[in-house]
Amino acid sequence: MLGKKKWMSSLAVLLTGALFVTGCASNANSNQGNQDTRKTMTIAYSDGGQTLDPAEASDLTSDTMTMNAYDQLVTYGVKTVDGNQKADTEDIKPMLASEWKVSADGKTYTFILRDAKFHSGNPVDAESVVYSMNHVKNSQNGSFMYQMASIKKVTAKDDKTVVIELNRPNHMFLQMIGMYTFSIIDGKTVKTKPKDYLKTNTAGSGPYKVDSWDPASQAVLSANTSYWQGAPKISKVTMKFIKEPSNRVMLLNKGDVDLAIEIPPKDVDSIKKNAKLNVTSTPSNRILYFAFNEKVKPFDNAKVRQAINYAIPYDQLVHDVMYDQAKQLKSSIPSSMPGYTEDGFVYKHDLNKAKQLLKEAGLPNGFTFDFTLGSGFDDWKDDAVLIQAELRKIGVTMNIKPMARPEFLTAVNQKTLTTYISKWTSFVNDPGYHLGLLLYSKGSSNAFSYNNAQVDKLWEQAEIEKDKQKREALYKQMQVLINADAPWVYLYEYNRVVGSKKEVKGYITYPDECIRFFPLSK
Structure with a gap:
């Protein structure tokens, strides 16, 4: 590899x-x-x-x-x-x-x-x-x-x-x-x-x-x-x-390290001002989504899930939280993956549309729910606060419940959470791998109880389809169906940000985000 x-x-x-x-x-x-x-x-x-x-x-x-x-x-x-x-x-x-x-x-x-x-x-x-x-x-x-x-x-x-x-x-x-x-x-x-x-x-x-x-x-x-x-x-x-991210940035700026990974988005512009450094910021397969447990009311209702999708302040998340080191996610697979399509994606920040959908779902006065915030990621916390504020405008109260990361991961796997934010990186750059793990009903990482028989059938057809174009057409059909079901709020796709001395050459971005040392030189 x-x-x-x-x-x-x-x-x-x-x-x-x-x-x-x-x-x-x-x-x-x-x-x-x-x-x-x-x-x-x-x-x-x-x-x-x-x-x-x-x-x-x-x-x-x-x-x-x-x-x-x-x-x-x-x-x-x-x-x-x-x-x-x-x-x-x-x-x-x-x-x-x-x-x-x-x-x-x-x-x-x-x-x-x-x-x-x-x-x-x-x-x-x-x-x-x-x-x-x-x-x-x-x-x-x-x-x-x-x-x-x-x-x-x-x-x-x-x-x-x-x-x-x-x-x-x-x-x-x-x-x-x-x-x-x-x-x-x-x-x-x-x-x-x-x-x-x-x-x-x-x-x-x-x-x-x-x-x-x-x-x-x-x-x-x-x-x-x-x-x-x-x-x-x-x-x-x-x-x-x-x-500590700030210490990695400090060592990079001082020239004490040749290369640093996981640079905070807020520090990218300052690193770019250092004439001795380069910043490589490239699209990755790492996505962030807001998941609903569809077995918990009212999230068993697609209109409620769609309403939440319309209430998200997408531009604020990308610009204010991620300092433009991300872009809005517009499908269930990342945009760099073969077979990606935005067909059927309709969600944008529209509070009136969100209120209308809640009314159609029989919840004109909104509702209250618990949101579990896993620790360890500053952007997750900032995202949660911004989303909470927007939902309040449509009468929905989101109670943020912090949880330590080890317990959070256990709870996600046991499917005991109502809603949460999580990220995912597909090391195999293929929709079959990504959708098969996350959104196929039998997928080992389908932690939000998503189950659509038509989506399952399409995935199973794609798995045995030898023709690449026909296979990707099946994956595109899946994405359209998933968009309509709204099992997630698609938040954003992360950029992979690496800072390095200008003399460092040979860095290559991979889906697994591992740096291969062999091609490096300086």
Whole structure:
């Protein structure tokens, strides 16, 4: 999933009943000629992470460390959008697999491995791939990804050939196995270690090795000088864990860090005034929505949900809270996702329309409800206060109930909340993944009891539709139906904001928001 270089064109050859895809590791970001591997880089992060196990990683810091210590079978291409580099998730490129073929029925993938070595010196072989896939299958966090990828069986045909059989054709399969969850692990090494070895150690083949990791302070990663794509240009990356956003901004302005993530929107303009710094602000897959539990009255009534949608001060949220480092969300999927449509989206700030809908719902005098505010995000709190004030104008009283984040997450999963604000980032840039988790009635992250039989039917049709255009047409139909049902208030899409010294080059935006260190230079 490194997706950090421009690969030479893949060769597609049509064989009997199968499609062969091949590629070459040489690319524009490869380190050629005189390499300066003495340079170091310091990056400010907000928290210290929880694990180095790629199948268990579920926070940005853990994800980033594993992404840089491991390789996957395939990765994503890179494209330039508005002057910034970002992953092209529809362009699947070879990584540890130099080529692959797909059976005519779309259910069997045969991967040929390139010559590469793990950090231990052990070769990357087919048995390691089998071990790695079984590790995901048996993991606590990653197992649902294994199921969603539709994997039935993984077999080592010989040292360099791996066969992955699926339960059904899955158009997302290649994109999914490019994720850090499906990192290829040095099974020969791990089998000799204690059971929890991967939680605090890495066993990958990636461009960096994790030399030390203290969640309270920092992690240090050193370059893998024997990396199959060539030694990284940065010899050492130090990830500094700095919880307070203002301190990250201060260190960036002073030049004490080369790059800082999660820059507060209010600080973007001040950073831009520093002649020594750059700010990269790009659209992301991270969305914010106001969720209703449709099993709780009066939110079982679509007109009530629609009324709330019309009462939201969208411009204030984007301009005053997010300082224009976001834009209004106008569908159930983010605008950068294939198949996005605004068809059927009618909601804007219109209090008269909101009052009319409440009257039609039999609530001309409004009503009172509880809203749970999860802690940890300043914009959520500001949003809630602004929404509360607008709802009061249509006779609706919103009681804000603060809740600590751990309890909030538990309550969301248990579906005990009436209304709340939450964010979501789809690491797989595909409507099937996004809608299947959030708005399909059986989705594992459908925490607001949304259930529309027609939406479910369309999603199930799309899952087995091989033609991309026909599949996206089905997803667009879903979005129109969801817009009318209004299971959420669509609030906004976040920009991914990163501040860096001007001399830092090679930053690429990915849906998972992990920074790939390999293409970085300065």
